Amino acid sequence: MISSWRRRRAGRGGNKNAELLNGNLQTEITIPSLFRCPISLDLMKDPVTLPTGITYDRENIERWIEADNQTCPVTNQVLNSFDQIPNHALRKMIQDWCVENRSYGVERIPTPRVPVTQYDVSGICSRISVSTQRGDQKSCLELVGKIKAWGKESDRNRRCIVNNGTGCVLADAFHSFASASIEKHVSLLKEILYVLTWIFPLGEEGQSELGSAASLDAMVWLLKSGDLSARQNVVLVLKGLLSLNQRHVVALAQIEGVPEALVEMIREPICPKATKASLTAIFYVISPSAISERFTSRFVELGVVSLILETLVDAEKGICERALGVLACICDSNEGREEAYKNALTMPLLVKRILRISALATEFAVCILWKLCKNDKRDEGGVIVEALQAGVFQKLLVLLQVGCDEGRKEKVTELLKLLNLHRDRVDCVDSSLDFKYLKRPF
Structure with missing residues (x-):
């Protein structure tokens, strides 16, 4: 098979050479079949070997397994184990081949990071629970920082973190440290909120902890602070929480300053994502319910009608839909x-x-x-x-x-x-x- 990498040659003199400079004459490079993933037929970036002895690119074989396939794609053998062993020798050969052909425009594939496993996530969640029970903010902050770093590495890591109960553990930690002291544990609360923005939806237990009076008080406190990142994360978490159950809206209604803080997020926008989350949160708060009338009156007093109309003048699709709602x-x-x-x-x-x-x-x-x-x-x-x-x-x-x-x-x-x-x-x-x-x- 022929790869898509080509080297353009440039000649000298005459119209023919001008055509060569435009890239009409190209050199094609063949990728060795050993370096291709049997699933995608593309160059492997992170080769891993299944118990059947066949090597695949990690991303492709994981997608195959996540689709509920129980067999090896090449041999069709039933997989008794889904263990994926990194093929370091083959990966090194692929990297050497990339270096040898760099003059043809081939880029060297980076050495992949070892992905997070469910055992890693379960272990760190257990340690966070212990640190939470002890009230050990320093240890808990380090562990949450580790989860945050894992999530930044890849979408695969994020899926693993989400699917192994991390949300409930972090919601419990947020509730416990917020109940003790918001000001004292503000740095930890901010880190937990950052991770929670991509862990929704939570389980029932996590919802209960994050929707508690202490947790909501802490979120509103951070929403009123001057930290732009914290305010953005709070409104993203609130949007997700309010969408899950009306009881969270009722609980939020007991806290002073919520309408003012949400309107300020629209009046002084941080980013489109935060603006959409703020509008969505307001929508849930004023949707027909037992408390919507009081909330609606307060939003009107704060000038939200004029603010929304001004936003609609040049709003993007997502913001426009939410503002009209x-x-x-x-x-x-x-x-x-x-x-x-x-x-x-x-x-x-x-x-x-x-x-x-x-x-x-x-x-x-x-x-x-x-x-x-x-x-x-x-x-x-x-x-x-x-x-x-x-x-x-x-x-x-x-x-x-x-x-x-x-x-x-x-x-x-x-x-x-x-x-x-x-x-x-x-x-x-x-x-x-x-x-x-x-x-x-x-």
């Missing part, structure tokens, strides 16, 4: 709708987002428009006129044409009826309007 929940309240009516950006932005971002963004935008138009009690029908002037009538007609589900279709039909009552006040239909640039949900 939050605004849809806020518009369930009278205070939220009043703030939306007052803002001149509301109608132009909502109409513009229909059929432009995604099916989910369109659904939220239509839902918000429906709530605003249906509940507008002013005699002059100001918000409906604004929507007509922004071109909503045409957009809704196109939406019906391209298709939508029954629930959305009902809202669109009702909206069109409301809008039709005021069409004579606005010249809203432009026969020259070209819809070919609209992004359709199919």
Whole structure:
């Protein structure tokens, strides 16, 4: 087989040489079959040998085994053991071959790190549990740092860490040290939160520990701190926690300063990932429930409606969808709708987002428009006129044409009826309007 590595030759003089400089003449290199993985037929980077004696690239054979295959791909023998023994001799031969052919553009493969095993993870989790019981912050910090380093090495390590109960152990450690003293153990709490951001979802026991009053107090305390990394990690963990059970939302509601801290994450964004997590957390907090009304009122007081509308001006898809979702929940309240009516950006932005971002963004935008138009009690029908002037009538007609589900279709039909009552006040239909640039949900 022929590899994709080629060496370009450059000649001298004349048009023919100019063509050679453009790479028309190339030298091909054959990769020895011994160096190829039997699964992918690519050059092996980390050769390992199964008990059947066949060598594969570690990433490929692990993917094969994780797909619930119980046999050796080459011999078709049933594997009584999934042990993978590093083939150091072959790896050294591959590296030497790469060095010999470096003039052809072949890069030397790095010496792979030994991957983490379930025994390594179980051992370090046991030591963290012991350190937690003793209240030994120094030892626990070192062990959590080790897990953090393992996770940075490879996705394979992360999967191994996640699948062997690490989340519950770290949640227990976070709860225990937060209960003792937040200020005293702040460095450890930050490290645990960093690891927890990629360990969700947790088991039931881990959820209980991380959703405790002491743990939530610590997270809100860190969310109010000036440490940008800690604030980002907190909001990522909160997003994951609130999505698991409504009881965590109820527990969070008992802590002062939560709305202020979440709004600040949007007003002073750290990164798109943190902004999306903050909007998602707010969405869970104000979604219809026994406590949503109080939370919604506080978010409205903090100016979240104007903040969301400003965010929507040039937001990316993920942020736009979440921002519209939050605004849809806020518009369930009278205070939220009043703030939306007052803002001149509301109608132009909502109409513009229909059929432009995604099916989910369109659904939220239509839902918000429906709530605003249906509940507008002013005699002059100001918000409906604004929507007509922004071109909503045409957009809704196109939406019906391209298709939508029954629930959305009902809202669109009702909206069109409301809008039709005021069409004579606005010249809203432009026969020259070209819809070919609209992004359709199919």
